Amino acid sequence: MRLRAERVTDILLDQSDLPFGAPRFEGIRANMFMPAFRSGIAEAAAEIAGIVADRRAPAFDNTILAIERGGARLARVRRIFWTIASAQADDAIRAIEGEVSAMLAAHGTRIAHDAGLFARVQAVWDGRHKAGLDEASLRLVEASYRGFVDSGALLDEADKTRFAVIATELSDLSTRFGQNVMAAVADWSMVLDEGDLDGLPAPLRASAARRAEAQGKPGRYLLTLDRGDAEALLTFSTRRDLRETMWRAFTTRCDGGPHDNRGIVDTMLALRHERAGLLGYASHADYALTDSMAKTPDAAAALIHRLWAPALPQVADEQAELQRLADADGIGIAPWDWRFYAEKVRRDRYALDGGEVKRHLTLDRVRAAAFACAGRLYGLSFTSREDLPGWHEDVAAWAVADQQGQPIGLLYTDYLARTEKHGGAWMGSLRVQEKLDGVVLPIAYLVANFAKAPPGSDTGLSLDEAATLFHEFGHALHALLSDVTYPSQAGTAVARDFVEFPSKFMEHWIVAPETLATLGLPDALIAAIGHADDFGQGFATIELLASSLLDLAVHCSQEPRPDSRAIAEAMLKAIGMPDAIAPRHGLTHFTHIFDGGYAGAYYSYIWSEVLDADAFAAFGEAGDLFDPELAARFRREILSVGNSRDPAESFVAFRGRAPDQGPLLRQRGLA
Incomplete structure (x- = not known):
């Protein structure tokens, strides 16, 4: 019998009635997550118990596919939570992040160490070559078996207990590590006066002035440890003393001080090595x-x-x-x-002027150029959906369609720096493409930390930042153009050293003369870049x-x-x-x-x-x-197949x- 969540958690556990089933972010509050996670974990555990209790002989359909279908509502709340925790984490979210991580780690370990469930998976794996499975189904069986083994399914009870402890500790340490990095960035600033700005381009000055004013320092200029600020100052400032100060602060983040990660690093390395040893690996x-x-x-x-x-x-x-x-x-x-x-x-x-490049590479232009490249390459169109709320006012939603106007999926973009964000840039999924029980369209999102220009001005990007936007967009295309049956094989769920291939591939188009010309760069500047x-x-x-x-x-x-x-x-x-x-x-x-x-x-x-x-x-x-x-x-051969083949x-x-x-x-x- 399906477990029912309390009504307050439906906004997280259940797909909304918005177009594409987009989450109703405007109604989500931090205090909704813990009840939702408890309900989702209980429901997923009941589904696993049902698979184990099945009296039929283990088979692909009643074991591997049943696992693949399980935990759908838990997956939904998990994806929403980690989206917010990484891109819009307030104090209330950070306060529960460690507990959520520990709950999910413990849930995953319980499933992996369920002897009855693993016995069924192993039985299907043993007979996989005689079951008439296609390549994708065979890979699903092998990935499931390997996942159980690498999560400790073959260990004795004492080692399983230790494995579970390690998993929980690593989860907690990883959360603390990331929070320390965020806190270190938030706690440090370089406040400059007009006379300290020699060499700094106008867009950087403007964003630094806006930050300083927001902190009650009008007429001054505030730089942070965000990579964009750090690299811009190191590139353009004529003040060697300021460059040294920034470099030392940037390269020694969390190396001592109130947000010290040195002990966490060594402890995580020791635990990872111990876990590998339990599983029979050298390292x-x-x-x-x-x-x-x-x-x-x-x-x-x-x-x-x-x-x-x-x-x-x-x-x-x-x-x-x-x-x-x-x-x-x-x-x-x-x-x-x-x-x-x-x-x-x-x-x-x-004759390459980085400041001049940044004046042409505005955020809106570069984003439009990425969309245009996807249109020319793959026939995609991107339509703004202002009716779909994001997790912050800076977030935009885009409906993605093919040449025939058929929906492909939904894309959120969140490009501007905020203190609530983790540093860097990344792509994630709120829902992955699949066709297991009918067509499910993907919902992907992109996050970056570009310095926001003052109101009325365009946010300028360096060439490296523009390449970052195209890079993460390449990940999004991998997710959006996925065409597989099984959700665990969709889009970017590929080998770690393959997943960066489509994203690095997309970077070539931002430096191509054909693209730069559409951004308004003069021929001489395009030639200089080349x-x-x-x-x-x-x-x-x-x-x-x-x-x-x-x-x-x-x-x-x-x-x-x-x-x-x-x-x-x-x-x-x-x-x-x-x-x-x-x-x-x-x-x-x-x-x-x-x-x-x-x-x-x-x-x-x-x-x-x-x-x-x-x-x-x-x-x-x-x-x-x-x-x-x-x-x-x-x-056809790279973006659509996900992990359905080698x-x-x-x-x-x-x-x-x-x-x-x-x-x-x-x-x-x-x-």
Whole structure:
């Protein structure tokens, strides 16, 4: 019998009557979540009990599909909660975030450790090759079995108990890590006077003035530790002392002080290693990569080092060129100088003015350009739905349709920085596409942290920020164009080192001359962007690969109580990390791996770049950035299939062969 939730939780547990079943965000309050979670968990547990009690012989339909169908109402409230917790978390949400995380972790562990349920799954798995299953169904069986095993289903009772404790502790620590990073950003500011602004572009000055005024400091300028503010000041400010202050604050977030994450990092690493050992893996990285394209940490590291070797001499050449400029100022290049002098090189050599670029790349224009590219590539249209409320007034809803005007799904965009948000940018799903019991359209959302311009002004984006918008939009297209039967295989539910492929792929279109011209950039500026693209690739490569190697180093450690700081220092020394460059993410604020799904797998970004550069090269070979046959094939073979087949097979189906690293090496100037 279906459990009924209290009426107050219906807004969370039940699909609304709004178009697309969009959530009624305007009526959601923090105190509704705990009752909804309790009801949803109880209902899901009852559904599992029903599967276990089924007296019929275990089969695909009555076991695997029954699990796939289960927990739908719990999934709905869970997705709404994490959307709000990441993009609009007030004190009331943050107060329950840890409890919610622990409840969900405990619920997942109870299901994974249910011996009766696992016995049924194992029986179906044992007979999977004789059941006449298609490829997607077979992958569903294998993923279900592997999920149970990697969640401790084969452990004895004592180890299951310990596994459950570890899962709960890791859940709590991850929540605390993320909240510390948010708090550290919120608590720090740099307040400047008019005389401190030399070099800073007008849009940054305007947003800083607006922030200062909002905090009761009219006539002054307030910068934060948001990446956009930090990188803008490091790029444009002529004040070396301010650049150093910003760099040190930005790179040492949560490394000591009231929001210290050092102990959390080491504890999480120890618990992850212990969990991996319980499951028979040598390290957490081995555990994390079993269902990836790379398969092993050694394979991931090998790719990184193949790129690291040519990147080192390239970055040395870049540093020498920067130093020639810095010599005139009588200084040696330090980490807080790199972006500033790199910008001078781009201006002097290529006539590329980052401030001028930002004046053309306004948020509305860049968003419209992304929509237009999706229209030309895939025949999609995006229609504003002001009748559908978001979780904040900055959120916009867009109905997505195909060439025939048929609905594809719903997209929310939330691009402007707020203190209630986690840092960075991401894509998420409020509902995933499926056809298990009828057509279900996806609801995706995009979140970023672009500095909001004052009222009446346009929010300007740097070229990197515009690329971020296109990147996350690529994730959204992966979700929106999914066409699979099973919800757990939909859209972005693919191998971690494949999921960044469609998003990195989409970045190419924002720097394409055809796109930049539609944004109003003059021909000379477009040419400057094209010519300047290669300069700085050594820096960008080293910065990214160092973080990837850092992640692998701490998660390959087999020390029962690892010292993350010592591991990081030894690793950076061993690889010859240049003194004037820091990893893109330091461990104490590395949310991708300590408050996200990339632990042991941050290399996925560069692995996916191999795929995306090779795939994009096909359009270059065709001589048409919007080649209709290639776009249709990319949609059919990559975007629509989700995890219904092996990702390596999907790439071959698009490209006609296995991926080639050559295009990436040429793209990054490393060939």
